[in-house]
Amino acid sequence: MDARHSPFARKLGAFVALSEKEVSALDRLHGRRKVFSAGKDMVHQGQTDQAAYILASGWVCSYKILSDGTRQIVDFQIPGDSLGLRSVLFRTSDHNIEPVTQVEASEVLVSDLLETFSETPRLATAVLWAASRDEAMVVEHLVSIGRRHAKERTAHFLLELGARLKLVGLGSTSGYACPLSQYLLADTLGLSAVHINRVLRELREDGLVTFQHGHVEIHDLDGLVDLAEFDKTYLDHDGPLLK
Amino acid sequence: MDARHSPFARKLGAFVALSEKEVSALDRLHGRRKVFSAGKDMVHQGQTDQAAYILASGWVCSYKILSDGTRQIVDFQIPGDSLGLRSVLFRTSDHNIEPVTQVEASEVLVSDLLETFSETPRLATAVLWAASRDEAMVVEHLVSIGRRHAKERTAHFLLELGARLKLVGLGSTSGYACPLSQYLLADTLGLSAVHINRVLRELREDGLVTFQHGHVEIHDLDGLVDLAEFDKTYLDHDGPLLK
DNA sequence: CGGCGACGCTGATCTGCCTCAGTTCATTGT
DNA sequence: ACAATGAACTGAGGCAGATCAGCGTCGCCG
Numbered sequence: 001m002d003a004r005h006s007p008f009a010r011k012l013g014a015f016v017a018l019s020e021k022e023v024s025a026l027d028r029l030h031g032r033r034k035v036f037s038a039g040k041d042m043v044h045q046g047q048t049d050q051a052a053y054i055l056a057s058g059w060v061c062s063y064k065i066l067s068d069g070t071r072q073i074v075d076f077q078i079p080g081d082s083l084g085l086r087s088v089l090f091r092t093s094d095h096n097i098e099p100v101t102q103v104e105a106s107e108v109l110v111s112d113l114l115e116t117f118s119e120t121p122r123l124a125t126a127v128l129w130a131a132s133r134d135e136a137m138v139v140e141h142l143v144s145i146g147r148r149h150a151k152e153r154t155a156h157f158l159l160e161l162g163a164r165l166k167l168v169g170l171g172s173t174s175g176y177a178c179p180l181s182q183y184l185l186a187d188t189l190g191l192s193a194v195h196i197n198r199v200l201r202e203l204r205e206d207g208l209v210t211f212q213h214g215h216v217e218i219h220d221l222d223g224l225v226d227l228a229e230f231d232k233t234y235l236d237h238d239g240p241l242l243k
Numbered sequence: 244m245d246a247r248h249s250p251f252a253r254k255l256g257a258f259v260a261l262s263e264k265e266v267s268a269l270d271r272l273h274g275r276r277k278v279f280s281a282g283k284d285m286v287h288q289g290q291t292d293q294a295a296y297i298l299a300s301g302w303v304c305s306y307k308i309l310s311d312g313t314r315q316i317v318d319f320q321i322p323g324d325s326l327g328l329r330s331v332l333f334r335t336s337d338h339n340i341e342p343v344t345q346v347e348a349s350e351v352l353v354s355d356l357l358e359t360f361s362e363t364p365r366l367a368t369a370v371l372w373a374a375s376r377d378e379a380m381v382v383e384h385l386v387s388i389g390r391r392h393a394k395e396r397t398a399h400f401l402l403e404l405g406a407r408l409k410l411v412g413l414g415s416t417s418g419y420a421c422p423l424s425q426y427l428l429a430d431t432l433g434l435s436a437v438h439i440n441r442v443l444r445e446l447r448e449d450g451l452v453t454f455q456h457g458h459v460e461i462h463d464l465d466g467l468v469d470l471a472e473f474d475k476t477y478l479d480h481d482g483p484l485l486k
Numbered sequence: 487c488g489g490c491g492a493c494g495c496t497g498a499t500c501t502g503c504c505t506c507a508g509t510t511c512a513t514t515g516t
Numbered sequence: 517a518c519a520a521t522g523a524a525c526t527g528a529g530g531c532a533g534a535t536c537a538g539c540g541t542c543g544c545c546g
Contacts, residue, residue, distance in 0.1 A: 064386050067472055072389040074382050086375055094379055094477050132329055135378060136337055139317050142385045143307050146315040146433030150533070181493065190389035195533055197495060212494095229310055234337050393503070424523065435504055440525055455524090 006030070007080030007168035008054050014167050015133075016126040017240040025120050029113065030054060030106035036099045043084065043097040050093060051107050053083040058103030059179055062095050063187065073188040075137060076100070076161070076180075080168040082108070086131065101179045136234040145190045148228075150199045153189050156228035158209055158216055163235045175217040249273065250323030250411035251297050257410050257479045258376075259369040268363050272356065273297060273349035279342045286327065286340040293336060294350050296326040301346030302422055305338050306430065316431040318380060319343070319404070319423075323411040325351070329374065344422045379477040388433045391471075393442045396432050399471035401452055401459055406478045418460040 005013075009026045012018065018026075033056065036042050042060070043050050055077050063073040074095060077083055083105065087093050117124040137160070144153045161178065165171030182200070186193040204210050208224045210217045218224060248256075252269045255261060261269070276299065279285050285303070286293050298320050306316040317338060320326055326348065330336050360367040380403070387396045404421065408414030425443070429436040447453050451467045453460045461467060 064382070066386070066390055070390045072386040074385060086378070095382070135329070135381070138378070138381055138385060139307070139338070142317060142381060142388065143309070143315040145385065145389045147309055147313045182495095183493080192534055193494090194496085194535080198533090201495085425525090426523080436524090437505080437526085438503055441503095444525085 006056070007078075007170070008082075010168050011080040012123070012126040012130060013240070014236045015129040015240060016122055018122075018126070022120050022123055025116055026123065029108060029116055030056070031109055031112065032107045034105055034107060036103045036105065038099050038101050038103075041096050041098050042103075043093050043095075045094060045096055046092055048092040050084055050087070052085045052110065052113075053105035054108055055079050055081050055083065056104040056106055058105075059100040060097060060103055061100055061184065061188075062097050064095050071187050072190065073184065075134070075141065076188075078161075078164060078168065079170065081134075082127075082130070085113075085127075100184065133235065140234065150189070150191055150195060151202060152228050153191075154185070154196065154199050155203065155208065155224050156230055157185070157189060158211065158218075159224055159228055159230045159232075160235070162216065162218065163232050167236055173218065173221055175215060177214060178211065178216045179214055249297075249299070250321075250413070251325075253411050254323040255366070255369040255373060258372040259365055261365075261369070265363050265366055268359055269366065272351060272359055273299070274352060274355065275350045277348055277350060279346045279348065281342050281344050281346075284339050284341050285346075286336050286338075288337060288339055289335055291335040293327055293330070295328045295353065295356075296348035297351055298322050298324050298326065299347040299349055301348075302343040303340060303346055304343055304427065304431075305340050307338050314430050315433065316427065318377070318384065319431075321404075321407060321411065322413065324377075325370075325373070328356075328370075343427065376478065383477065393432070393434055393438055394445060395471050396434075397428070397439065397442050398446065398451065398467050399473055400428070400432060401454065401461075402467060402471055402473045402475075403478070405459065405461065406475050410479055416461065416464055418458060420457060421454065421459045422457055 005023055006027055008030075009018065009023045012026065013023075034053070036058075045064070057079055060077040060081075060083065061073050062075055062077070063071050065071045083097065084093065085108070113127075117127075140156075140160070144156050148156065162171050162173075162176055165176045166173070170176060180188075182196045183193045185191075186196045189196065191199070200211050204212075206223075208218075208220050208227065210219065224230070248266055249270055251273075252261065252266045255269065256266075277296075279301075288307070300322055303320040303324075303326065304316050305318055305320070306314050308314045326340065327336065328351070356370075360370075383399075383403070387399050391399065405414050405416075405419055408419045409416070413419060423431075425439045426436045428434075429439045432439065434442070443454050447455075449466075451461075451463050451470065453462065467473070
């Protein structure tokens with residue numbers, strides 16, 4: 001899997017070794033391309049007529065709001081991730097989706113997807129694998145918020161993000177570009193923005209990781225992995241499981 | 244859907260109106276029945292050769308342990324719920340599963356399941372709906388732990404459990420039998436057992452709900468729903484969506 | 487140019503929940 | 517009959533992280 005291909009194909013390639021034919025079938029899947037600008041919700045709770053998308057560029061977050069105005073971000077989608085694949089099939093959306101940056105996304109027709117699956121069945125497996133990974137990420141997030149301290153929690157989040165970005169060619173073991181504000185981090189990690197700020201400073205002073213000016217720089221990967229008890233197998237299984 | 248049928252059929256009946264033929268196809272799905280006793284893990288992290296089950300009686304929990312010994316319970320399975328349907332298809336288990344009580348479960352062969360789907364396709368939709376509901380529950384759990392206070396969080400949990408039990412005929416709006424200890428509640432809600440104890444007392448003193456001697460009694464449903472901001476639509480959609 | 491909003495950052499204070507260290511009660515085993 | 521165990525329960529003290537209030541910097545716009 002090299003840089004010629006879309007992030008979506010790169011990501012699936014981490015689960016299932018894809019042939020040239022399968023990769024180009026995936027690339028053909030990308031339909032009409034749409035652009036969304038930062039901050040304006042793409043989907044609201046209760047909305048029913050939504051489409052499914054594959055993110056081509058930009059970042060997006062899914063969240064829920066409570067009546068007191070606080071919100072909880074459930075997860076982020078980065079290039080190569082799909083949006084609403086599940087809810088377009090089964091229910092009205094139960095959460096909001098907001099672009100964090102300007103976003104380009106290709107609309108995916110369910111009919112096209114099903115057709116692709118019947119022609120190249122291994123792709124169905126790959127997509128289901130990806131969906132299962134998304135679920136594992138939410139579970140890991142739950143564990144973080146429930147049982148990890150702010151510092152470990154933040155470290156875990158930054159590592160997971162890095163691993164995901166590396167998978168689609170947008171980062172390396174040493175760092176990545178990250179458009180998230182400290183407020184977004186706070187809403188993700190169940191902390192206050194003030195505390196996130198202090199935690200980031202501590203991680204910096206410990207020589208573990210620096211997150212400044214939209215860029216995450218990992219200084220001590222082992223130390224960070226150790227602190228966060230980060231186990232990346234749920235993200236890429238250390239290479240394709242299906243050859 | 245009446246009391247003659249299995250909890251599994253009752254639950255799916257809440258999503259898709261099932262014919263007699265479909266219900267009996269579901270009931271035939273239950274294969275070899277196994278019994279597990281409380282406290283002994285059924286599945287460990289990393290285990291690969293697991294089967295899928297449908298719970299006939301008893302309660303089960305899925306959890307993860309951290310290195311400091313604390314654990315986070317991700318969710319409970321009650322009669323009618325399936326266990327490991329997803330992970331049997333796609334990966335080694337990334338969490339542990341422990342029976343809370345003695346448990347009876349029917350093994351489900353993937354081949355039988357797929358065969359049933361092709362004969363009665365609406366059942367496939369129903370099962371996918373159920374899987375999607377499970378995901379929504381984990382998300383709601385995440386929101387609870389991230390942004391709700393101990394009292395609201397506990398109230399929300401007790402309400403969700405009640406709604407789920409009612410769906411399979413094991414509870415009513417006024418209460419249900421609940422075999423969970425305060426330690427299990429604590430590990431679920433990201434709190435300490437000590438604090439759970441105080442929260443339960445407060446809820447009792449507020450006249451909202453009593454949880455004592457293995458029984459949850461709801462005194463003021465509206466007050467509780469209000470406190471927890473509980474929205475049950477993600478559990479049963481107020482009746483079958485597909486007629 | 488000055489004003490304004492976003493965002494990062496910081497000190498001081500407050501509080502929700504944890505930890506520790508028990509007691510009581512019911513159940514089980516010997 | 518008496519330990520042993522486990523669960524519910526309680527008080528005291530401590531701490532992680534929230535809240536409040538404020539400052540500095542930057543980019544944008546009229």
